[in-house]
Amino acid sequence: MGAWRSPASTLVLEAAKQEAEPSQRLEKSGLSRKNGVDLHRVLFVVQSQGHTFHAARAQRLKEDLLQQAAELRQEYPRIVLLHQLAKPEGVWTILPVLPRLSAIYGGNSSWVFFCEEETRVHLPKLLRTLGRHDSAKEWFLGKALHDEEATIIHHYAFSENPTSFKYPDFAAGWALSMPLVNKLSKRLRSDSLKSDFTIDLKHEIALYIWDRGDGPPLTPVPELCTEDADHAGPHCATTFQSLLPLCGNPVKKEDIFVAVKTCKKFHKDRIPIVKQTWAAQAGLMEYYSDHADATIPTVDLGVPNTERGHCGKTFAILERFLNHSHVRTPWLVLVDDDTLISIPRLQHLLSCYDAREPVFLGERYGYGLGTGGYSYITGGGGMVFSREAIRRLLASKCRCYSSDAPDDMVLGMCFSGLGVPVTHSALFHQARPVDYPKAYLAHQVPISFHKHWNVDPVQVFLTWLAPGEQDRAGQEARAKARSREEL
Structure with a gap:
């Protein structure tokens, strides 16, 4: 607490110095020890990231x-702000941090409450909500999500009945009682995590806690909400700010270079969909292939197509962007030919980042994070690079170990070695809308989706990504929010 100083913190400290009788304090707060948890018995863990924004x-x-x-x-x-913990590479996956939290806070805390940066908490309501559950028992509380059909994201788990398994929506906040944290910590100390990959953290944490029935399932708590504060019910202890971030004027589309990875066999199937949906939104754009086709047109990089990985092609694109582009465009967006993306929404998001800093942005996955490893941006949802990030990467000696190596994982490994953290945004999606719970997408303004398999990609774009009322409403809400801040 000693390092926390700001005008707001001064007000907090002054208020804390005011004298009041304990009974008067409880009367003012609307709480009593009978229907709420003591605030100092709750450890808050914010699932934060280290980038300035x-x-x-x-x-x-x-x-x-x-x-x-x-x-x-x-x-x-x-x-606790997660990004401030030592060795931040894997702390975002939560489980490796639990033994530390148990050791430091286990003796004087009843609950650990996790939330995202944009979660808003009404403390009296949260304390009453936690107080309804016996903290001496093992509890796993949250807003419940479930798969509506078996999905590749979750390795088709519970395919017989996908709705049977519940996992938390992190945006609403979620809580573990300290006895459960201590139990999980003991297990983590004696038995390392089995899976090499972290793909959907909220689902994987729920699986680990459930432990094939030996641990508690998620208990749904209606007071943990994801509506924004203006539309949430009076029962809600949490709300979520779901507006697309905007930190100034949107980045100009001419400052974003879009590179589409394709190959000859997909020229007739996938490229027409790109042009029918989002291509017109881009200011600068090229298609990179293993075959020059003037009708598209495509650029032949001289790198043979591979069935998987595409690392050689990706590094050739990065080198061309940095050294052979006729303009020094600040941003590069690298997408697959079956990625659907909203460039205007990306322009808004990038207003919160500085291209003079090394930025590597998209949907974050992890590899081997239980034993070191690294985080990476999964390629299908789109990978966003600042020019400075690419400059540092190519100035290093880190390159593909083979042309068909997985490009996104190699990039993650390289940037990890350079000390450039990946920056996660849940608005990029490696899979299709049908692969995510409707309740999860309901509080998002998505930027991308991936894959055309068993969906109409044009309809997906029109439904989820095309500019519409959602974007206009968001702009108006952001303008109102800025006005309130200025007042």
């Missing part, structure tokens, strides 16, 4: 929680 959002959440604590006249809660 994300760290600032997490800090605002921390300040808000401390401000509420001062108003409740209770002891301050302990708040």
